[in-house]
Amino acid sequence: MLRLAPALIITLLVLPVGAGLVMVMLPAFGYLPVLGGHEASLAPWQALFAQPGLARSVAVSFASGLVSTAMALMMVVLFLAASRGTWLDRGIRRLVSPLLAIPHAAIAFGFAFLIAPSGLVARLLSPSLTGWERPPDALIVNDPWGLSLIAGLALKEMPFLLLMSLAALPQLQVDKRLMLARSLGYSPTLAWLKTVLPSLYPLIRLPVYAVIAYATSVVDMALILGPTLPPTLSVSILSWFNDPDITRRFMASAAAVLQLGVTLAALLCWWLLEQLTRLLTRNWLTNGSRQRGEIALRMVGRSALLLSSMTALAALVGLGLFSLAGFWRFPELLPQMLTLDHWQRSAPMLVKPLLNTALIGLASTALATALVLATLENEHRQHLQPKRALWLLYLPLIVPQIAFLFGLIVAAESLGIRPQLGLVIAGHLLFVLPYVYLSLAEAYRRLDPRWLQVASSLGVSRNAAFWRVRLPLLLAPLLTAFAVGLAISIGQYLPTQLLGAGRVTTVTTEAVALASGNNRRLIGVWALVQAGLPLIGFMLALALPRLLGAKRRALAT
Amino acid sequence: MANNRNGLVATISITMLALALPAAADPAPSNWQAVLEEAEGQTVYWNAWGGDTRTNRYIDWVAEQMQAQYDVDVAHVKLDDTGSAVARVLAEKQAGNHDDGSIDLIWINGENFAAMRENDLLFGPFANALPNFALTNADENPEVVTDFTLPTEGYESPWGKAQITFYYDSAQMETPPQDMQALLAWAQDNPGQFSYPRIPDFTGSTFLKQALIELSDQDEALYQPVEDADFEAVTEPLWTYLDALHPHLWRSGRTFPDSGPNLRTLMSDGELSLAFSFYPTDAAVAVKEYELPESVRSYVLEGGTLGNVHFVAIPYNSPHKAGAMVLANFLLSPEAQAEKQSLTMWGDRSVLDIEQLDADAQALFEQGERHPSELPADALSNTLPEPHPSWMTALQDAWLERYGVN
Numbered sequence: 001m002l003r004l005a006p007a008l009i010i011t012l013l014v015l016p017v018g019a020g021l022v023m024v025m026l027p028a029f030g031y032l033p034v035l036g037g038h039e040a041s042l043a044p045w046q047a048l049f050a051q052p053g054l055a056r057s058v059a060v061s062f063a064s065g066l067v068s069t070a071m072a073l074m075m076v077v078l079f080l081a082a083s084r085g086t087w088l089d090r091g092i093r094r095l096v097s098p099l100l101a102i103p104h105a106a107i108a109f110g111f112a113f114l115i116a117p118s119g120l121v122a123r124l125l126s127p128s129l130t131g132w133e134r135p136p137d138a139l140i141v142n143d144p145w146g147l148s149l150i151a152g153l154a155l156k157e158m159p160f161l162l163l164m165s166l167a168a169l170p171q172l173q174v175d176k177r178l179m180l181a182r183s184l185g186y187s188p189t190l191a192w193l194k195t196v197l198p199s200l201y202p203l204i205r206l207p208v209y210a211v212i213a214y215a216t217s218v219v220d221m222a223l224i225l226g227p228t229l230p231p232t233l234s235v236s237i238l239s240w241f242n243d244p245d246i247t248r249r250f251m252a253s254a255a256a257v258l259q260l261g262v263t264l265a266a267l268l269c270w271w272l273l274e275q276l277t278r279l280l281t282r283n284w285l286t287n288g289s290r291q292r293g294e295i296a297l298r299m300v301g302r303s304a305l306l307l308s309s310m311t312a313l314a315a316l317v318g319l320g321l322f323s324l325a326g327f328w329r330f331p332e333l334l335p336q337m338l339t340l341d342h343w344q345r346s347a348p349m350l351v352k353p354l355l356n357t358a359l360i361g362l363a364s365t366a367l368a369t370a371l372v373l374a375t376l377e378n379e380h381r382q383h384l385q386p387k388r389a390l391w392l393l394y395l396p397l398i399v400p401q402i403a404f405l406f407g408l409i410v411a412a413e414s415l416g417i418r419p420q421l422g423l424v425i426a427g428h429l430l431f432v433l434p435y436v437y438l439s440l441a442e443a444y445r446r447l448d449p450r451w452l453q454v455a456s457s458l459g460v461s462r463n464a465a466f467w468r469v470r471l472p473l474l475l476a477p478l479l480t481a482f483a484v485g486l487a488i489s490i491g492q493y494l495p496t497q498l499l500g501a502g503r504v505t506t507v508t509t510e511a512v513a514l515a516s517g518n519n520r521r522l523i524g525v526w527a528l529v530q531a532g533l534p535l536i537g538f539m540l541a542l543a544l545p546r547l548l549g550a551k552r553r554a555l556a557t
Numbered sequence: 558m559a560n561n562r563n564g565l566v567a568t569i570s571i572t573m574l575a576l577a578l579p580a581a582a583d584p585a586p587s588n589w590q591a592v593l594e595e596a597e598g599q600t601v602y603w604n605a606w607g608g609d610t611r612t613n614r615y616i617d618w619v620a621e622q623m624q625a626q627y628d629v630d631v632a633h634v635k636l637d638d639t640g641s642a643v644a645r646v647l648a649e650k651q652a653g654n655h656d657d658g659s660i661d662l663i664w665i666n667g668e669n670f671a672a673m674r675e676n677d678l679l680f681g682p683f684a685n686a687l688p689n690f691a692l693t694n695a696d697e698n699p700e701v702v703t704d705f706t707l708p709t710e711g712y713e714s715p716w717g718k719a720q721i722t723f724y725y726d727s728a729q730m731e732t733p734p735q736d737m738q739a740l741l742a743w744a745q746d747n748p749g750q751f752s753y754p755r756i757p758d759f760t761g762s763t764f765l766k767q768a769l770i771e772l773s774d775q776d777e778a779l780y781q782p783v784e785d786a787d788f789e790a791v792t793e794p795l796w797t798y799l800d801a802l803h804p805h806l807w808r809s810g811r812t813f814p815d816s817g818p819n820l821r822t823l824m825s826d827g828e829l830s831l832a833f834s835f836y837p838t839d840a841a842v843a844v845k846e847y848e849l850p851e852s853v854r855s856y857v858l859e860g861g862t863l864g865n866v867h868f869v870a871i872p873y874n875s876p877h878k879a880g881a882m883v884l885a886n887f888l889l890s891p892e893a894q895a896e897k898q899s900l901t902m903w904g905d906r907s908v909l910d911i912e913q914l915d916a917d918a919q920a921l922f923e924q925g926e927r928h929p930s931e932l933p934a935d936a937l938s939n940t941l942p943e944p945h946p947s948w949m950t951a952l953q954d955a956w957l958e959r960y961g962v963n
Contacts (some may be wrong), residue, residue: 034651035676053962118826135828137749142812144963228755228812229963239757242640244668245950246647246676326847330827339847345610406648413652419659501645501659502634503602510607513635517608518818519848520825 020404053230065216082301110315217400607635682711760817838904
């Protein structure tokens with residue numbers, strides 16, 4: 001039974017993605033009988049390449065994915081190098097989970113309101129410093145270069161990369177490495193960068209790739225912050241799929257295939273940059289320079305991540321203010337009056353989506369955790385090296401959602417699987433499982449094997465040892481993985497909407513539908529609810545081990 | 558394991574669905590009693606744009622009434638884009654799902670209706686057979702059976718009326734521009750304070766049509782398919798106008814708001830001084846919900862503005878057509894239409910010929926005092942009809958070609 005787990009996981013993840021891609025590939029090359037497309041043709045591609053601004057759309061998608069990931073990664077790395085053991089380090093570690101829990105769209109809305117010419121920052125300075133009685137007519141949000149999109153993406157990627165790094169660091173025996181480097185006279189930040197980073201990067205490489213894939217194809221953040229003339233490729237694709245002129249589906253499908261190409265090209269480009277960096281830094285790593293750049297690196301490392309965390313929090317505060325705001329116009333820093341109206345009107349509509357969200361999140365995360373545990377336990381019992389085929393796990397993270405979900409509906413409908421709760425849960429599993437695996441695998445593998453040897457020498461069966469020794473010892477990472485899974489599930493929009501045909505409403509589908517009405521006060525209410533749910537998950541994940549594990553604490557240390 | 562379990566759930570629920578559904582042919586709307594009986598106990602999935610809390614609240618009220626009066630369960634599937642419902646029905650047809658679709662009723666008009674009709678994605682004709690349809694007095698009010706110049710032929714049932722309505726802050730501006738040329742002159746004097754939603758947005762496209770009707774002297778051509786007209790010649794004045802207007806728009810026309818509702822948010826932020834909406838009561842509602850200052854006033858351009866009727870339609874593969882028809886009929890009842898028109902509920906205008914109703918029904922439509930931000934009652938008489946739907950697509954493509962890349 002256990003031996004089947006890895007194969008089962010891969011089938012569960014690869015089949016839907018593959019089926020979805022095939023059903024998009026066919027219309028991309030002209031085959032869609034329902035619209036009269038009976039033979040292969042390149043017409044969809046010709047139509048696509050004739051779209052004005054396509055090259056720019058592609059360029060912005062490609063560049064914003066790479067640049068935002070590079071920024072986020074650099075912030076995280078320099079922070080870890082420069083802040084070790086400081087109060088800042090402890091503070092940010094506590095903040096990272098809540099930051100991860102804020103959904104993308106919520107961050108985007110909050111961030112847009114922060115930096116817009118009529119936004120919070122401009123209000124803080126107006127009219128006293130700027131003299132502005134009216135907001136200036138400046139193009140900041142939706143700038144044609146995608147700079148505000150890049151900044152927004154970096155804000156959201158930073159906590160994820162930080163959490164993944166924090167999860168990987170303990171196995172690197174950082175203290176010993178640093179002690180050695182310090183004793184050779186290296187300054188603290190440089191010691192970390194030269195001795196820890198080269199071993200850390202391979203461990204967080206897959207998460208980095210997942211971030212790039214996500215950022216090149218993101219829809220919700222690009223809609224809010226991204227350029228408009230033309231928009232990013234992913235935004236164009238969505239509008240073509242939903243175009244009243246349904247013959248555009250051919251071109252939309254071709255564009256979805258192009259999106260896959262853009263994402264793969266960005267990944268390839270990143271890989272080349274990795275090789276280049278390795279070459280260029282080889283000398284620096286071993287040149288024996290112990291101090292140069294220490295102060296600058298330390299300053300940047302401490303301030304950049306702090307600044308971005310504060311920005312994300314300020315964005316959230318802006319949303320909170322709006323959810324309570326009466327009339328509130330530029331340049332007033334605070335609303336003229338506060339009211340609970342928006343919350344009261346939303347409250348009755350919150351119940352069902354909240355229940356659905358919790359049910360889908362718990363079910364998909366529980367399934368994902370069980371499957372991941374089975375795979376890891378199997379690996380351990382068979383003394384296997386991590387299977388190479390397991391990279392397939394990341395397929396749903398690498399292939400853009402927009403490239404295969406539209407096809408997946410057709411595939412499911414063809415098999416007679418109708419939209420319903422079960423299908424939505426299965427769809428969420430696609431995205432939750434890889435993240436649970438990412439969060440849990442390293443902790444699982446590095447658990448000291450002697451605990452289990454001791455257990456078996458005491459005559460405990462392997463199954464009993466799993467339940468009574470391994471799981472309790474892994475409670476903390478297990479709960480973190482569970483909380484990450486919940487957060488991922490709660491944030492899913494397209495899979496929920498498409499696989500549930502809109503019948504299965506979650507907090508996120510309701511929030512997106514309401515967001516199309518652009519009422520910022522309601523957006524504030526729903527975004528806070530959306531962010532609050534995973535936050536509860538993370539808080540439980542932190543609190544539960546302390547409550548449950550009190551009597552085992554002596555064991556763990 | 559998970560796979561099996563999900564598969565099992567799917568199989569069980571499909572079997573249950575199949576058992577619950579009568580395998581009989583589509584219900585005939587002419588036998589209304591039979592439709593009512595068949596509808597009992599059905600759940601109607603009504604796909605309707607969900608971006609407006611007032612519309613949502615009205616649909617909730619409708620659901621309560623339907624449950625109480627007809628034992629029909631109405632589930633509002635909130636869309637962020639009606640096109641996604643069209644795409645869904647198309648995907649189901651592509652997959653061969655011809656009788657168990659996931660959508661029972663769609664809030665629709667214009668291009669989306671034309672596309673669904675053209676691809677045989679709609680059930681009908683049913684609308685003219687609805688008992689309450691007679692109250693629209695369609696012979697005298699052809700707009701309730703005409704959608705963007707296309708005859709509806711009973712494939713959709715009228716629900717409400719919309720018309721382009723401008724609004725401005727009377728505290729900042731005394732006399733708002735009354736036609737397109739005045740708008741240009743005003744924008745030149747007040748740069749950066751007006752814009753329209755980015756094409757292909759629905760409201761933005763409507764602004765293009767509004768400007769075209771006013772600027773072109775070949776209006777007849779607009780009511781025929783675009784293929785029959787000299788597109789370049791007819792639209793030439795429009796592009797000249799936009800070339801002149803764009804540098805004076807918000808952000809100098811380098812970006813555009815992403816949707817109609819976004820214009821309201823920008824008004825609220827004080828970035829714009831003049832905006833427009835498809836819903837005549839939009840500004841008054843926004844004042845009530847703290848989004849706009851109380852000094853906001855609504856008006857219609859002197860030469861009239863574009864208006865249209867919005868409808869509900871039933872997809873060809875809906876498994877609950879009887880329930881959907883009962884719902885469409887209820888939406889046409891004086892009770893439901895009056896509730897919809899009241900400003901405290903939604904403020905969407907009625908499609909019924911109110912003067913033809915009996916006195917009791919007419920009394921339902923009497924409202925209290927008008928909201929000062931609302932349009933005067935007589936302002937909406939000057940309605941320009943929508944051009945042929947093919948013009949919308951052609952204008953959108955031409956706009957994107959000219960202004961889509963900056």
